[in-house]
Amino acid sequence: MHADEAQPPLPPENRLAMPTQSLSTWTAADRAAARARAASGSPWLARLFVFGGALALTIYGAREMYFVVSVSRTTPLQYVLLALFVVNFSWIALAFTSGVLGFARSIVPRRAVPREDGPLATRTAIVMPVYNELTARTFAAVEAIRDSVEATGHGEAFDYFILSDSTNPDAWLAEERAFHALRERIGPHARLYYRHREKNHHRKAGNIADFVTRWGGAYEQMLVLDADSLMTGECILGLMRAMEADPKAGIIQTLPMLVNRNTLLARLQQFAGRMAGPVIATGLDAWSGRSGNYWGHNAIIRTRAFADHCGLPDLKGKPPFGGHVLSHDFVEAALIRRGGWSVYMLPHLAGSYEESPPSLIDLAVRDRRWCQGNLQHSRIIGARGLKLATRQHFATGIMAYLASPFWLMQLVVGIALVLQTTYIRPEYFSGDFDLFPAWPRFDPERALWLFALTMGILLAPKLFGLLLMIFDGKTRRASGGAIRLVFSFLIEILLSALLAPIQMLVQSGSVFQILIGRDTGWNPQRRDDGSIPLGDIVRRHRWHTALGVVAGVSAFMIATSLFLWMSPTILGLVLAIPLSWLSGSLAAGLALKRLGLLVTPEESSPPPIVTEANVLQTRNAERGFDDQDALLVLHGDPELRACHEAMLPHRSHRHRGEFDPDRVMAEAKIIDAVTIEEAVAWLKPKERMVVLNDRALLSLAMRLPAEVAAAA
Known part of the structure; x- marks a missing residue:
């Protein structure tokens, strides 16, 4: 984590106003x-x-x-x-x-797009919103994308942001550990940043809006990814060239394969x-x-x-x-x-x-x-x-x-x-005295053609x-x-x-x-x-199967032709459980x-970027960040704990008489616990998130001894 000394976890804020739009007025x-x-x-x-x-x-x-x-x-x-x-x-x-x-x-043969090799005139933020994802996968993708962009020779025009809305405490800390590890591998000029929101207000849209309002002023464009996205440097460069060449473009979308x-x-x-x-x-x-249209990812946007x-x-x-x-x-x-x-x-x-x-x-x-x-x-x-x-x-x-x-x-x-x-x-003999009954009839040959x-x-x-x-x-x-x-x-x-x-x-x-x-x-x-476990598949599709059986029996009893006409639908429903398992x-x-x-x-x-991401994912998984308990990891690594606390935003003091129930319960459990393992076992997920967000509570928890130390 010594590389972090050269650059803070986040760049200086460069704010943009993002007024709420009206759907009912347009002057x-x-x-x-x-x-x-x-x-x-x-x-x-x-x-x-x-x-x-x-x-x-x-x-x-x-x-x-x-x-x-x-x-x-x-x-x-x-x-x-x-x-x-x-x-x-x-x-x-x-x-x-x-x-x-x-x-x-x-x-129709397409015109060849002229290749430009000149320097880029603007800067772009590549942003990846994440929400309780496996860090082995997401950070492998970020690293592979960054390597591919650097290979184009235009890497200085791009900064990278991992924007976390994770509500799972273990996922949150795994992200921080993966971020520090990647920063250390890349070196002091990584241009890689990480931000975690305490409250995932408005979900992904709010996550992106938070980035835009706090740092968007520093970047003419942002390239939005999903947690499962991969984009080559040439593709990203193509989007940037297109955006710079078209000053009236607001969003340019790609077709992800x-x-x-x-x-x-x-x-x-x-x-x-x-x-x-x-x-x-x-x-x-x-x-x-x-x-x-815009599909929310793998697209470049004028900030x-x-x-x-x-x-x-x-x-x-x-x-x-x-x-x-x-x-x-x-x-x-x-x-x-x-x-x-x-x-x-x-x-x-x-x-x-x-x-x-x-x-x-x-x-x-x-x-x-x-x-x-x-x-x-x-x-x-x-x-x-x-x-x-x-x-x-x-x-x-x-x-x-x-x-x-x-x-x-x-x-x-x-x-x-x-x-x-x-x-x-x-x-x-209806009330209308018609000579013929109101009887549904069909033209079978025309129906077959249709x-x-x-x-x-x-x-x-x-x-x-x-x-x-x-x-x-x-x-x-x-x-x-x-x-x-x-x-x-x-x-x-x-x-x-x-x-x-x-x-x-x-x-x-x-x-x-x-x-x-x-x-x-x-x-x-x-x-x-x-x-997926077979029991879950059965529970999810049992009514589909039952409906298929009932529809099949009913159709056969009504008319053989109806049964044959409905057979693809009936077969799909009757086989819902094995088909779902097979899928x-x-x-x-x-x-x-x-x-x-x-x-x-x-x-x-x-594609090389896919191969590289898979190799990096395997390497990241071997580190085990996604498999470890957040509080126990912090308890055993004071340096990581200091980094985590440094990344926490400064919290405003609560007003007298106002209490957060999760914080009250977390504090009571920590005070009552004899060891850190006991506290971890007692704390519910929301309470653990409160502890990770609160320097005072975290310090209180970290003073608890481990079971081995307590036994000694």
């Missing part, structure tokens, strides 16, 4: 200021193609569906089915036309993302233009523009729809764009990576938080002054989760119609991506060749189809929970390749890898 003066700084031009032709094409497809699909259900007089239940079909079909039609545009843009995971689900997502991701991202960038326009307000009411903004990134992109700054993507800038959840349950946990955040945007989509494309991004995010309950309702209505035709006798059309539109972006991979010789060879690519494509389609009904029910349940007011909270993600299986993922299936270029030939 003429605001509008004029935004118009003055905005770049000209709009991709109206691309938008006409995407939205006009989606509308035309939806009208055609609605017409065909109407003919399917209107063979005879149409019943109210058939009209409900028609309405649900139109909503769902319009959603996939929009994704299809955007994918077509992305495919067309991808096959999924890497580094080996479970079946992770490799499935890696392959699907590598296959369809560039097509989807290119199409999205083409029609969004300068009103693009002052962010400070001026991205102070997030609290929404009225309680969570899940009120309180602080959960999915802050969409809103920050909307507000900075409202202020006239451009937000766009560089989908073909290579060298941006992230990791995926290792199992279906881990994916569902993350999805639950994203679901709440996106549905909360229904309170923001109507904010004054937002661009139309921005509102479309909000609508897309909302529909991404409402689609599941809509598909579920369409399935239920379809079953009800079949049930009606099978078991309910028609009323031949089903095939829907599946084609749904799968088209993946097919476009597969074709691009096959046509690109380097990518094709790195993915195992054309034959293995086709087999991988089919495996991905099959497994995704089996997992889809499980995810539909999970997302529908999430939507229902949010609508009845249940808040999700914010739990840290699992980022390792570990399996987190390392053995299954590695078996396919050995066969050369679901292989991506980043997997067959790992």
Whole structure:
């Protein structure tokens, strides 16, 4: 820790004001200021193609569906089915036309971006927010990113901040130890800083806002990472060059590729993302233009523009729809764009990576938080002054989760119609004196054609991506060749189809929970390749399995044709438990890898930064920082304790008569304890956090003897 003598844990503050923005007011003066700084031009032709094409497809699909259900007089239940079909079909039609545009843009040769080697004119802070993460992983990533940036020869233009919101005392101290160790390895000019917030107010958005308001004035840009992010120096340099060349750019986003995971689900997502991701991202960038979106990480941001326009307000009411903004990134992109700054993507800038959840349950946990955040945007989509494309991004995010309950309702209505035709006798002599009964009938041939059309539109972006991979010789060879690519494509389609009904029910349940007011909270993600205990899988999916069995038996009793039509959904639900277990299986993922299936270029030939991060992670893990008790470590290392106390902010004195219950209990337990081990055993996690944040309490705890000393 002697290297810390050359530079403090944090640089001098250089503050920026970050006023809270209003969602209900946008004055003429605001509008004029935004118009003055905005770049000209709009991709109206691309938008006409995407939205006009989606509308035309939806009208055609609605017409065909109407003919399917209107063979005879149409019943109210058939009209409900028609309405649900139109909503769902319009959603996939929009994704299809955007994918077509992305495919067309991808096959057109791109202009070579001129390479610049001159010095950078501005400074950038690379910031990594962390929340109860394993330090072996996060600090390996920071070190690998820093090494890659230094290799470009422009390292002096970058500073690095680890911004901790950790609420686990052991994770907090592990971060401090890893920070000091990395500082010592790099040397006295590391330009590496660490800050821990006592209260994680407003979560990640508040974490970034705290950095901007305290140190943002020193940096023209900040590059925001996630705890699982990796970015090469060339990619970061490309973003910086783009930002310096475009004075009207507010946020420039990359397309991160999924890497580094080996479970079946992770490799499935890696392959699907590598296959369809560039097509989807290119199409999205083409029609969004300068009103693009921001995904919260692996992007560069103009710091002052962010400070001026991205102070997030609290929404009225309680969570899940009120309180602080959960999915802050969409809103920050909307507000900075409202202020006239451009937000766009560089989908073909290579060298941006992230990791995926290792199992279906881990994916569902993350999805639950994203679901709440996106549905909360229904309170923001109507904010004054937002661009139309921005509102479309909000609508897309909302529909991404409402689609599941809509598909579920369409399935239920379809079953009800079949049930009606099978078991309910028609009323031949109704009160309207009709000559024919009100009886639901369908055109089976047209229905089959419409089903095939829907599946084609749904799968088209993946097919476009597969074709691009096959046509690109380097990518094709790195993915195992054309034959293995086709087999991988089919495996991905099959497994995704089996997992889809499980995810539909999970997302529908999430939507229902949010609508009845249940808040999700914010739990840290699992980022390792570990399996989940079978008992947890059974508890999570037992009702999915039961529903699948009931649906299968009922469908078979109603009509064999209904059973065959529903068989993919039934099979996915009946196999929910083994499928969920298989999704987190390392053995299954590695078996396919050995066969050369679901292989991506980043997997067959790992980027050097990924390889280096993995080596550094193994080395960091051997230090054991993540496995040790914070208070016991401080008790045995006075030098580390002095460093920890030096990094604590100065606390204001409490007012007389005001007591923090956690502090009172922590102090009482420490006073009552005979040894430090006994105190550690008695203290609850929140009380231990209080001790670590309080110099007086920490000193009191550190005076307790260890068990060995007490016994002597």
